[in-house]
Amino acid sequence: MDKFIHLKVKRQDNPDAAPRWEEFRVPYKPNMNVVSVLMEIRKNPVNAKGEKTNPVVWECNCLEEVCGACTMLIDKVPRQACSALIDKIYEKNGFGALIQLEPLTKFPVIRDLMIDRALMFDNLKKVKAWVNVDGSFAIGRGPRFPERTHRWAYIISRCMTCGCCMEACPNVNKKSEFIGPSAIAQVRLFNAHPIGEMHKEDRLDALIHKGGIQECGNSQNCRKVCPKEIPLTTHIAAMNKETVKYAIKRWLNS
Template identity: 45%
Template sequence: MAETKVAPKTIRVEVKRQATPEAAAFVEKFEFPYRSGMNITSLLGEIAMAPITSEGKQTTAVTYDSNCLEEICGSCAMLINGKARMACSALVDKLMAETKDGTISLAPLSKFPVVRDLAVDRSVLFENLKKVQAWVPIDGSYDLGPGPRQFPQIQEERYPLSNCISCTICMEVCPQFNEATGFVGAATIAQAKLFNMDPAGAVLKEERLRALAGDGGIQECGFAQNCVQACPKQLPLTEAISDMGRDVFVQQVKDFFAR
């Protein structure tokens, strides 16, 4: 006879908390009656409704970022059982099975400044996107007429890159993303490729390539491939890095002989 799995009676969770950016971090433990089909977002909602630790101490709701609740906004990225994941798509049943005692651990992303509890400041990504001018330089103040046509093959290649949700998981898992290197990260490189392939955005192609040739640029990538493994949207990040590395080199050669 096949074994019948017995559902656990309680869900145990440990949350790494920090009241302010300067405060010392501490861990609080919570227990709740088991309910199937929960994700981490709903689990944090349970804590908010009854913020009492497993020791019976009254506390506060856990602060974390969230918005869409369907893995589109990228806000709720955090360390779940030690791995960078999205809280909205991380299922409690699977997470409990990962650990020996069934306890789920939650912590903020480790490579970004903590704002409070599980919420971190990820503005470095947006500053990096500014460096490579990851946009189409059209302000919409006047009618430019119909946009240039794109070949279907180019549209198919660009579409996966447009699915980036700015979750910064690729930066969290990258061994090269740190203060010493200043590496811009896979997401920024992929967005530079996305806009370089756009007929209207390509007007800034050379500026983007020169930015990626500078400090913290594409030369800092160690090609560990952690990013493509961890990306929740399965973006072709290593392919984008390889293609942009070639384009950056070609641009450098052109600039050298143009002197």
């Protein structure tokens, strides 16, 4: 008897179109992930009713949980489609259980499961999440992180701007300009950098203005869904302490 994967996909033809649901049945093979199932649909775009349809649109690049592009809601949980193994899903929900795919809700939909993550990159610009290097000439090796700092800074550097933390955070919504957990953690990373530290106050200044760290409600959701297991709430707490010290210092000097 043939085995099938039953998929329910939330589709949207363009940013202004009304969303709709469409179901698919894909022949089961061991060791498939959600991306490989979507690829099977692309090869033969026929829905569960046997009707010809357009291939499902989604985004992916690395296929190894590095780029963050294939983030989507899989059974209501934000995660990467490349690392979402069908067999693991069935271990939890039972073989043949309906698998539901939706685009992230905190970002504009481009089409189907493909969303626009520009908001996250704009937030990184707000907090100057980079190390300034003046000139293109060779300046040799830069100063190194102290080892005790490097241990936690490296974990933050694994962030792939995937959007999982933004999706899970209740304070990221249409009524708020909150920059989100990942941008706050990046401030700590670049303020700890021996060269990036020179612009430390610029980043702290961005965090104390509208949409900054004061809008975090400490729900802890970001830490739970981070695919890289970055302890985001730990870094938010550290930056909360730093911004308070900076704000008091600025007030005393005004």
